[in-house]
Amino acid sequence: MAYHPFVGGAEVAIKEITDRTPDVEFDLVTVNLDGQQKQQERLGKVNVHRVGQGKASKYFFPWQGFKVARELHSKNKYDAIWAMMANQAGLAALKFKQKFPDVKYLLTLQEGDSELDIMVRTWFMRPLYKAIYRRADQIQAISNFLAQRAKNLGAKCPIAVVPNGVVFPAQSTEYQKNRRVVTVSRLVKKNGIADLIKAMKFVSGQLVIVGSGRLKPSLESLTKQFNLTDRVEFIGSVDNQKVYQYLSRSNIFVRPSLSEGLGSAFLEAMAMKVPVIATPVGGIPDFLEDERTGWFCQVNNPKSIAEKINYILNPENAETVGRVVDAAYQMVKEKYQWEGIAAKMKGIFQSL
Numbered sequence: 001m002a003y004h005p006f007v008g009g010a011e012v013a014i015k016e017i018t019d020r021t022p023d024v025e026f027d028l029v030t031v032n033l034d035g036q037q038k039q040q041e042r043l044g045k046v047n048v049h050r051v052g053q054g055k056a057s058k059y060f061f062p063w064q065g066f067k068v069a070r071e072l073h074s075k076n077k078y079d080a081i082w083a084m085m086a087n088q089a090g091l092a093a094l095k096f097k098q099k100f101p102d103v104k105y106l107l108t109l110q111e112g113d114s115e116l117d118i119m120v121r122t123w124f125m126r127p128l129y130k131a132i133y134r135r136a137d138q139i140q141a142i143s144n145f146l147a148q149r150a151k152n153l154g155a156k157c158p159i160a161v162v163p164n165g166v167v168f169p170a171q172s173t174e175y176q177k178n179r180r181v182v183t184v185s186r187l188v189k190k191n192g193i194a195d196l197i198k199a200m201k202f203v204s205g206q207l208v209i210v211g212s213g214r215l216k217p218s219l220e221s222l223t224k225q226f227n228l229t230d231r232v233e234f235i236g237s238v239d240n241q242k243v244y245q246y247l248s249r250s251n252i253f254v255r256p257s258l259s260e261g262l263g264s265a266f267l268e269a270m271a272m273k274v275p276v277i278a279t280p281v282g283g284i285p286d287f288l289e290d291e292r293t294g295w296f297c298q299v300n301n302p303k304s305i306a307e308k309i310n311y312i313l314n315p316e317n318a319e320t321v322g323r324v325v326d327a328a329y330q331m332v333k334e335k336y337q338w339e340g341i342a343a344k345m346k347g348i349f350q351s352l
Contacts, residue, residue, distance in 0.1 A: 003030040003050075004043055007240075009264050010084050010110045013142075013164050018045040020342035024349055027072055029065045029092070031057045058088055065092035066099075073100065080104040080352040083132070085111055090132040097135050104352035107136040109146040110164070112190060112282065114259035130154055140348055142262045143283025160348060163286065165338035166267045169244040179205030179313060182250035182274075184243055184265040187213030192256035192279070195302050197222050199256075200231060202306035205313065210246050212237045247272040252312050256297055256305050260284050267336050270294070270328040275321055277308045287336070291320075293328040 003011055018026050027047045032039070035053035042048065049072070051057065051064040069081065069092065081103055083093030090107060097105040111118070122129040133139070133155040141147040142163045150159055181203070185191040193209065197219060200207050209219075209232065216234065223232045235246070243265075247253065253269035253276050260282035267287065269276050276294035278284050288294040295312070298304035312321050 002033045003028060003046075003048055005037070006033050009164055009262075010108075012240075012264070013108075013110070014046070014084060015044055016165060016167070016338040017342045017345045020339065021045070021346050021349065024346070027076065027078075029068050029072070031055075031061055031065075033057075061088040062091035062095060065089065066095040069096050070099065073103070078103055080106055080137075080349070082106045082108065083136075084108050086129070086132045087111070091128070094128075094132050094135055104137045105135060106138045106140065106348065106352060107132065107150075109139065109141040109150060110261050111146065112257075112259055112261035112263070114190065114282075115149065117190070117259070138348060138352060140345070143286050145283040145286075146261055160344070161286075162341060162344045162348070163262055163283075163336060164264050164267075165336050165341040166264065166271045166332055167240075167338065168271050168333070169241075177249060177251050180208060180250045181205055181252045181254055181309060182208045182210065182246055182269075183253065183255050184210045184246070184268070185255050186211050187215040187219060189215065190257060190259045192258050192300070193219055194222055195256045195300055196254055196305060197228065197232060198226065198302035199254075199305035199309065200228055201226055202303060203309050203313075205231070205251075205309075207232045208235060208246060208250065209233065210235045210238060210243060243268065244272060247274050250274055252277060252309055254278075254297075254305060254309065256299070256301075257281055257284065258299060262286065266294070267332050270325075270332045271336075273325050273329050275312045275325055276328065277305065277312070287331065288328075292324060293331050294324065 029049045031052050032050035037050055039050050049068055051068055081093050081096050083090045093105055130153050133150050133153045136157050138157055139150050139155055139159045140162050144161055147159045147161050183196060185193055187193055223229055247269055253274045257279050262283040266276050266278055277297055278288050279299045280296045290296045295308045297308045311317055
């Protein structure tokens, strides 16, 4: 529902795919998330149309977004409508599909929330929520986990698993790595950052937390509670280039997720040849094989996280760690570059 300059995994995916699909014209209807952006502008290959004024507008987006899409359709006669995620954007696309049943409807699934969290949020509109999936003519899921979710919710259309990709940065060797653990995560429950902070009680080294979110005050309090303020640093949100800088300075990337749609941050770490520790949840097993492309720790288990960190930091394991890092890098290079992913998406667009 948001778009540049507000950037997350979905926004990056839209830009990278549309930039590489020059023979398809895209109009994007989104929320004016801070009320400060232009109502209409062209960004890259996309004509952006913003509705509302501020964050509260997202709750009205199913109606406002549908209204704008309907007006644009009267001028442009669209071949297809593309909903990025089964949220308010999905509801707007559903309303459009109900009004114009002959227009093909593509639904992309990027959600990292657990089934339980989604059920809690949608209990009052469960039939309508399921209809977002069931009325789609094609579903693209970024992981096998999300493809199965679509089937569980009654989707009968073709479902293609096409992941998000990674922009490979230039490798950097200018920084001194000194027992530094990094995570790049929104500070929300599903990313398990509290467990990572607790794990640092059993690790000698520094933890750098890149990202922001509503749990920051409680996580800072937890850090003080465990006397870790001198070893845990909260960086806040940074642009993607600085994310790669923090990765290049670090020995290990960790995100002990409780749920995960895919997890582009893991892939970015692998592309920077940083060892990765994760939990075997959601879409993570699509790319992480234990002790081959990374290491699995247990969910909600700080001691398990610390055990994996200490294993990687142990000089005696350097040869094994290097082999795993190289295998992960090659896997990402072969399967998760945007050029190949955009080509698959172009095939989906053409099939609609």
